[in-house]
Amino acid sequence: MKVYQTNEIRNIALIGGSRSGKTTMAEAMLFHGGIISRKGTIDDKNTVSDYRDIELERQGSVYASVLNSQFEDCKINIIDCPGVDDFVGEVITALRVVETAVITVNANNGVEVGTEVGFRWAKKTDKPVAFVINQMDHDKANFEETLRQIKQLAGGAVTLVQYPIEGTGFSAVIDLMKMKMLKFPVGGDAPEVLDIPADEQDKAEELLNVLIENAAGNDESLMEIFFDKGTLTEEEISRGLKLGIINRGIFPVLCTSAKNDQGINRLLEFIKINFPAPNEVAAEKTTDGKELICSKTETPIAYIFKSTIEPHLGEMSIFKVYGGEFTEAMDLLNPNTSSKERLSQILSIAGKNRDKLERVVAGDIAATIKLKNTHALNTLNVSKNSNDIVAPTIYPDPKFRTAIKAKNSSDEEKLSAILTDMKKQDITLQVQYSKELKQIIVSGQGEQHINVAKWFIEKANKIEIDLFPPKIPYRETITKTAEAMYRHKKQSGGAGQFGEVHILIEPWTEGKPNQTKYPIRGTDEYPLSWGGKLIYNNCIVGGSIDARFMPAILKGIMEKMEEGPLTGSYARDIVVNVYDGKMHPVDSNELAFKLAGRQAFREAFKNAGPKIMEPVYDVEVMVPADRMGDCMTDLQGRRAIVMGMDSEGDYQIIKARVPLAEMNKYSTSLSSITSGRGMYTMKFFDYQQVPVDVQITLLKAYEDQEKDDE
Template structure:
């Protein structure tokens, strides 16, 4: 295949809410460029990008798929992304390596919640952006409303390039405001005729054209001077001004199309070819030190792995962007994270599942390679002696979790290994064995994300597993002070065991005064790894307990704090004062005082009005106004405290505090309530007291489980 230099490359990513039409737009683009000779459909399960079994089974994109076209003198790399925010990791990594984002907007809905979610990352990376208003042929399409929603949400940077002559089922013509022509499409779509703009449309077209000229001119002083001198700009000058504005994130061109009918995508591709920035013209990457790294082929080689995927019967496929230099088959590069060497045995340009071999790629290009041994998503490979690490992608925290168990004990160890491998491929899936819960926990972005993970475990790795509701990481503390003593005495021939401990416990809070009722001989303040504190005082006087046994008493207290008396959860925020006791000159030893300290603490704890604490999360929900009532009602059933509501342009934001116990499978419930048009984020806020009736219920359940 032909090797393109960094001046003749365009990297774009297709983004948008579910059902916006990204995959069909990708089909159009490949067809228009002659890469394919027929356009696939979702219904026929024959599109180039949605080729994975799970995607064809579900009827929607799950993975970001790399494609390419060659249009005139440029190579255009295309990444088609999923619409559901369960797969936000696929979107973010694709946005990161793209130089231009194409946001596909459904003409029926305009800006949707999913659009806003993706935009947060586009805006963070300051990527040049094109809006493609798609499905203008739909009976419910409303181009003017969709355009207005863009303008309200994204401001004056939204720059109209076209408008449809009619919308709905009669859509067949687009007025182009840059070229000032009308594109008339044949009934089945395809190559349009270039016609003069109808007389009835000239006034509107001229007015919008003049606004476009002004928008192009305002991005450059030289162009502005030309505009003032001539009263207009020619087409090349307008392109130049639009490009400058796009790179500065000040111009977001808007195009019109029907991907289903192949109407309008070719014109947008021409604009990408002529105006969208090359890697050299776009934002450079940054090193971990925050230093810009321009796309320069004269520098030593550096590539950034933005996606890893395990292909059945093929192996690990690593997708990368060449940041500097050139990469060729046979090169040996160093992983900046591990220091290990990786040899590049094969290089590919990808079109879905089709691999085109290539000898080399240059700075700014996107490619793939097979079977890197120890390199995964978010890692950098560089030439020897050219130590550099590209700033990693920041992925969002998970929003849903489940426990996974093997149906066969023989698979227990294998499940952990496989899930670790899946995490390396997809960092938005987190896996950890929770010692406290005694469960293997998978955390993901949503129900669909978990379903995808389960599908891979069962279909690719052939593991029989089930997902079960994860336990909750409760905490236990106390509400008042209490004292207790415990004597541990054991005689079984030979040396016995003896230890007696008297102690007092109190609720701990920051800044509380030191105890005055006992003489303090020593103090340890311990920040507990599960949160909160233990403050331990040695108040022994007169040598009733030898100082060498005090650490054993503390050890016993700590062991009991790892398994609280109410539900077996961790204990936090307690102050302990050991003030009396007894020992035996022969039978006293460390184990005796450890047991005595543990049991004395347990007895005092049960007398101190134990309080169970539960994790509370800040939840922020973005949703259309028309489903607010149902969502609010549902939140109330989940013991939520509504913290506030804000209105945005096209959606509402509800802020609430909700117990983690009530958020199990919330993403599924929210999707059902909002017809998939709402999303949410959750962030740990605090531990708060569990209501009395819930505490009694949980304590009873724990007791019954212990008896069993």
């Protein structure tokens, strides 16, 4: 395969509504570029892009597929993304490495949730956007209405560069840059270029003027020419258009039928001429803020933006070259893991199709296999040359958590291996074994995201699993002082056991002086791995307990801190003063004091106004204004405290604090309240005391569970 130079490369992401035709469009683009000789379809389950079993079964994309096509001397790398919001991680992955987002809009449905979500992410990542109104062949296609909705979504920057001729089905468009009519031959291929019919002339000229004004508006020198001559040449329009596209001052609109292969050839040409090359947009940065100049003469540096696990090949790493050029067999260094790697092969990929490349230059996208310790979001440098690390892509925090367990305990090991593999290719899927909860917690972007994980485990790997709501990591603490003593005594037969401990416990607060009614002879401060502290004061007078037993008492207390007396959760923020006790000349030993310490602590804790604390999250919800009331009612049912409100366009933003225990399946509820338009983020805020009624319920649940365990 040919080696393309930086200025001959265009990188695009196909994003937008589910079922708007992204995958079909990618297929048509590959067909036009001669990458495939036969076009597959979604119905026949043979597209290049949706080749994974799960995608064939769902008849829709789940993972972004990296593909490539060409137009004349230009290589067009295409990342075909899933449209469902739960797979937004793939959209973010793609937007990171492309210069332009192509948002497909279904001409039957107009702007959909997926269109809005796609546009929002393109805005967040500051990416240029072009809209393609697809499915124009459909009986119910409504170009004008769809265009109106796109303008409503994206504003005045929306600029037509083509429009369909009405009344003939979809067989021709007027192309404003060319000022020609493009007539589509039946069965696809390059359009016939004809003069604009007389009855379209006025409309075409009117729209051309809008296009020219928008194009000139992005470049002062063009503005001058425009004022001088009253018009611009095709080349001049193109120059202004490209600048406008780059700085998001223009969102061009084209129209196609991906299924019938109409308008695709012109779309590819438009991409080549008017979309920015990788070196024509803002430079990427390293973690130190250094700009990486996209040129093949720079030091080679590449960024792995995605990994996939391919049958028979193992982990495939897909990368974009941010600087320099890479050749086969190069020695590499991964500065993230300090791992030495070798670029055994460079592959140009399109779904399952792979072509070997001997080199790949700045701006291009390619893949490699057999890297030892390199995964998504890592940087590859040429051996020892540089320690620059490309700033990794930032993904939204997970929104949906579930606990997972193999139905058959003999599958546990296999399950954890599968989860590790899944995590490698799905960056927004998080898997964590919680030692505290003794559960494996899987979290992702929504219920559908988790269901895909479930599908892989159950269908592809044949392991039966249960999913259930995760336990909540509660904390226990005390609110007042309390004393307790415990005597551990066992004297049946042989050697006995004896230990007696008297303690006073107090709540600990940061900054409060460490003092108690007993004289402190020694103090130790233990920061706890689960947050908060334990202060251990030795207040023993007159040698009532030997110093050598003090660590054993602490050990007993710690055991109870790890499995708090109320609900078995971690306890925190407590001062323990050991002020008295008794020993037996023969029977006292460490075990006896450990048990005495443990029991004394448990007794004191119960009398010290114990309370349960729960994790509370800062939640920010974005809802369409007309669903605000329902959304508020739902939040109130979740014990939310509203902290503030804001608005953004047609959306309201609610900021609230919500206990984690109440956030179970929130993404699913919000989605149903807002018909999929709502979005939210959540971040841990702090631990807060649970209300009395909740505490009572939790205590009872723990008691019942303890009884069951007995």
